[in-house]
Each structure stands twice: as structure tokens, then as C-alpha cells.
Amino acid sequence: MAVITGRALPTRDRIDEEVLRLETMRGALRDDRDRRGAESSISRLEELKTILSF
Numbered sequence: 001m002a003v004i005t006g007r008a009l010p011t012r013d014r015i016d017e018e019v020l021r022l023e024t025m026r027g028a029l030r031d032d033r034d035r036r037g038a039e040s041s042i043s044r045l046e047e048l049k050t051i052l053s054f
Contacts, residue, residue: 012054019045 019042026038 009052010048012049012052015045015049015054 022038022042022045026035026042029035029038
């Protein structure tokens with residue numbers, strides 16, 4: 001992670017790793033509510049990549 005003004009910013013690699021982890025987890029989830037939560041987290045991370053111009 002890069003540190004700017006004392007705050008840690010995620011790297012593209014770290015975000016991609018987290019997306020992959022969530023996608024794997026989502027595939028194993030049986031509960032629709034949990035699956036939607038994983039999908040929501042994936043969407044937020046993809047949005048963050050766009051905001052950070054990754």
C-alpha cells in the first residue's frame with residue numbers, strides 16, 4: 001500500500017486480490033443474502049479501482 005498524508009491507499013494488486021477472494025467465496029456461498037453481500041463488496045472494489053484510475 002502507498003501511504004499519502006498518513007493514510008494507507010490500496011494498490012491495484014491488493015484490490016484485485018480481494019476481488020478474487022470475494023468471487024471465490026461468493027461461488028461457495030449458499031445463502032442469497034451472503035452472496036449479495038459479496039457481490040456488493042466486489043462492486044464497491046471495482047468502483048474504487050475506477051475512482052483511483054487503476
